[in-house]
Amino acid sequence: NTMMAVQMTDAHRRFLQVLMSNGITEGSEARKLHQHCCETDKVYYAHDKLDDFISTINSHLQPLFMQIRKGISEDDGRAHYALVNLAETEVTKMASYYTEMELELFRKTMDLIILSENGFASSTDILNLADQLKTKKIKKKEAEQVLKVFVEDKWLSE
Structure with missing residues (x-):
């Protein structure tokens, strides 16, 4: 597993910062945030590339035992994103x-x-x-x- 991680841009860092401060973020909000971050930081934006965008962030979070995870709400069936800790704690x-x-x-x-x-x-x-x-x-x-x-x-x- 020696794949070179795609470089993170300011758009990726901005997305991560907002996600960290918001906690769990609903899917449509995450898509708007993705667009906002790309446009603000003048980075190529494609509406169907949110998962790739998040994968790039995740590749940089891996050494920190952190990951942005997507989950489906049991209440309304909608996707939500959150930063999670992968480290084994008590x-x-x-x-x-x-x-x-x-x-x-x-x-x-x-x-x-x-x-x-x-x-x-x-x-x-x-x-x-x-x-x-x-x-x-x-x-x-x-x-x-x-x-x-x-x-x-x-x-x-x-």
């Missing part, structure tokens, strides 16, 4: 150790904790989340086991 490793259902329970638990007045969530409230999971409804006993594992793994404390 949190990203978490995704490979736990099932989707366990991660959903963890996220909902974190939401309860964050929304609480005191930074705590009662185990009763957390166990009541068990039948609200989108991935798979589980019994309270099962949820209790999952929470025990999160405590043992030091993601949560009792």
Whole structure:
């Protein structure tokens, strides 16, 4: 894999800066931004070359373990772009150790904790989340086991 990366222009850098400050950017916004950056920096613009434009940026982000990723929203089916971290961190490793259902329970638990007045969530409230999971409804006993594992793994404390 010794392909020479295409040189980044100011248009690429401008696009990346705006994407970084906006966070997740809807597809049509990304296309407008692509056009704006190319026109502002007097760089060749082709309306159907957004993916190539982003690939150029990604080739330069690779050594930093970063990448602009395109994802499709589950809500409206539209494309969105975001800069993501590809480095293996404790949190990203978490995704490979736990099932989707366990991660959903963890996220909902974190939401309860964050929304609480005191930074705590009662185990009763957390166990009541068990039948609200989108991935798979589980019994309270099962949820209790999952929470025990999160405590043992030091993601949560009792």
